Amino acid sequence: MALLKLCWTLIVINALTIGGGFVMLPMLQKEFVENNHWLTNREFLDAIAIGQLTPGPLTVMNAVIGYKVSGLFGAILAMVSSYLPCIIIVTIVAKYYYDYKESKIVRASFLGIKPAVIGLLAAVAISLGQTALVDPVTIGIAIISFAVIAFTKTDPSFAIVGAGIAGAILL
Amino acid sequence: MEDEITVKDIFWKFLKIGSFSFGGVYSMLSFFERELVEKDKWLTHDEFIESVAIGQMTPGPPIVNTGICIGYKLKRIKGALATTAGQSFTGTLLAIVLAVFYVKSKGNVLLTSVMKGVGAAVVGLLISIIFKMAKTTIRNYRTGLFALAAFFALAVFRLNPIVLILASAVLGVVVFGRRV
Numbered sequence: 001m002a003l004l005k006l007c008w009t010l011i012v013i014n015a016l017t018i019g020g021g022f023v024m025l026p027m028l029q030k031e032f033v034e035n036n037h038w039l040t041n042r043e044f045l046d047a048i049a050i051g052q053l054t055p056g057p058l059t060v061m062n063a064v065i066g067y068k069v070s071g072l073f074g075a076i077l078a079m080v081s082s083y084l085p086c087i088i089i090v091t092i093v094a095k096y097y098y099d100y101k102e103s104k105i106v107r108a109s110f111l112g113i114k115p116a117v118i119g120l121l122a123a124v125a126i127s128l129g130q131t132a133l134v135d136p137v138t139i140g141i142a143i144i145s146f147a148v149i150a151f152t153k154t155d156p157s158f159a160i161v162g163a164g165i166a167g168a169i170l171l
Numbered sequence: 172m173e174d175e176i177t178v179k180d181i182f183w184k185f186l187k188i189g190s191f192s193f194g195g196v197y198s199m200l201s202f203f204e205r206e207l208v209e210k211d212k213w214l215t216h217d218e219f220i221e222s223v224a225i226g227q228m229t230p231g232p233p234i235v236n237t238g239i240c241i242g243y244k245l246k247r248i249k250g251a252l253a254t255t256a257g258q259s260f261t262g263t264l265l266a267i268v269l270a271v272f273y274v275k276s277k278g279n280v281l282l283t284s285v286m287k288g289v290g291a292a293v294v295g296l297l298i299s300i301i302f303k304m305a306k307t308t309i310r311n312y313r314t315g316l317f318a319l320a321a322f323f324a325l326a327v328f329r330l331n332p333i334v335l336i337l338a339s340a341v342l343g344v345v346v347f348g349r350r351v
Binding site: 014022025030053067076107123141149 | 189190191221222224225226228229230231232233234235236240243244248251252255261262266267269270271273274281284285286287288289290291292293294295296297298300301302303305309314315317318319322323324325326331332333335336337339340341342343344346347348350
């Protein structure tokens with residue numbers, strides 16, 4: 001039952017993730033951390049870090065969540081469920097691209113979703129911040145990572161590796 | 172030209188792309204274009220640009236979706252499956268290896284310290300993403316209100332974000348529908 005729920009939730013979430021992998025975070029946190037208690041907030045943070053460190057999109061973090069829920073099989077099933085809606089929707093859109101592109105409803109709904117997602121992500125950042133930022137060192141690491149990623153062209157993976165090393169030495 | 176390309180070729184090509192896709196979306200897209208348009212000539216430049224556009228306006232990771240679209244153009248649904256499998260293989264494998272290691276060494280003191288630092292960096296990363304998205308998306312009071320409303324709905328009223336995204340799509344049609 002847990003596996004079915006995992007698959008269904010990931011299918012729904014990925015079908016609604018417009019604008020990049022980070023958009024799925026508010027939905028993943030609600031379903032997996034708050035509603036089902038499959039992960040703690042800390043484990044959720046760690047899954048994001050793993051998704052960011054590995055090549056390819058952040059979506060591979062769902063393999064980590066799947067593994068946590070149900071081992072290797074859960075991990076594979078999580079990835080299949082994450083990509084299934086993409087394959088279906090993209091192939092349909094590829095076929096009817098020009099109708100889709102000109103569709104006022106699609107464009108207007110994206111105009112609503114995009115700013116809303118920013119608000120949702122801000123709420124997630126606060127919730128994760130309460131778990132992760134517990135002392136001056138962690139607050140310092142967060143500020144430095146933010147500055148490095150936002151204002152230089154550094155790959156976020158370097159910031160994460162650097163923060164891991166800083167953690168090993170300072171924490 | 173299309174009939175020379177096999178599903179296997181597509182899989183290997185995207186396995187290569189997916190395995191070396193560290194770095195941001197833009198460095199990846201230029202890698203895509205070099206491999207597929209300039210080197211192999213599987214696609215024209217215009218087909219590539221169209222695939223990127225479709226990747227960005229469909230749900231899911233834009234890079235994977237661009238790959239799905241290219242695969243579909245080359246070999247229909249089999250091509251789409253080959254690009255997805257190729258592109259996600261290495262990342263998924265590595266993520267599973269790290270997950271096994273992570274679960275097995277739970278409670279290890281060093282790992283706990285490392286992950287404390289990493290967790291703080293993830294929060295910093297998330298804020299920088301919000302910052303970058305806000306700079307391009309929030310342009311007037313309407314979009315600002317959408318963001319604020321969504322924030323309070325989740326942070327204070329703890330509503331379900333799936334419902335909130337659907338609601339913002341509907342409200343988007345109501346508010347912006349006449350202007351697009």
